[in-house]
């Protein structure tokens with residue numbers, strides 16, 4: 257069922273793109289592997305914004321931006337949201353200081369231009385876990401730092417284990433007021 261919905265969304269997105277010419281923002285659909293020009297790879301994590309540079313049949317060449325610390329790339333200097341983890345030898349384009357651009361290819365179906373599509377399962381889990389005592393707070397009404405603080409208490413209230421907690425915290429941060437998904441609010 258999910259596949260059918262997803263395919264329909266992709267089809268609608270394609271039709272949309274056809275009439276729109278200018279591509280909008282795309283996101284990584286699930287944790288994926290990006291292949292660099294020299295064959296080295298980088299792990300790219302769910303929700304990361306990508307710019308599609310080139311369509312190559314079933315694959316796309318994408319550009320991803322972030323701030324590099326060792327082999328890890330974050331969305332900002334404050335290291336709040338992990339973007340990528342690069343294999344030794346993966347070549348990044350240095351921009352300004354430790355701001356970098358990662359360029360590589362991956363399957364086109366691992367990208368989506370619909371944040372709802374990307375975060376659907378996380379969102380279900382969020383509503384399941386976080387609406388037992390109060391209504392689900394609007395995720396984009398808080399910043400990443402605020403979520404980090406609030407979540408410290410709430411993960412205990414919701415009795416989440418480590419894995420569930422990091423799964424949910426990534427969703428909250430990525431969709432926060434200063435996260436990956438830019439929405440009006």
Ligand code: HEC
Pocket residue numbers: 385386387388389390393406409410411413414424
């Ligand atoms: C067992 C009940 C319970 C569960 C489950 C629960 N909360 Fe809460 N939540 C509360 C209570 C009580 C408050 C108000 C008191 C407080 O701020 O500590 C609150 C307050 C909040 C606030 C407002 C805090 C502020 O400072 O503005 C947010 C946001 C929030 N919860 C998010 C969540 C999230 C996200 C989850 C799921 C991980 C969650 N809650 C699960 C009981 C719960």
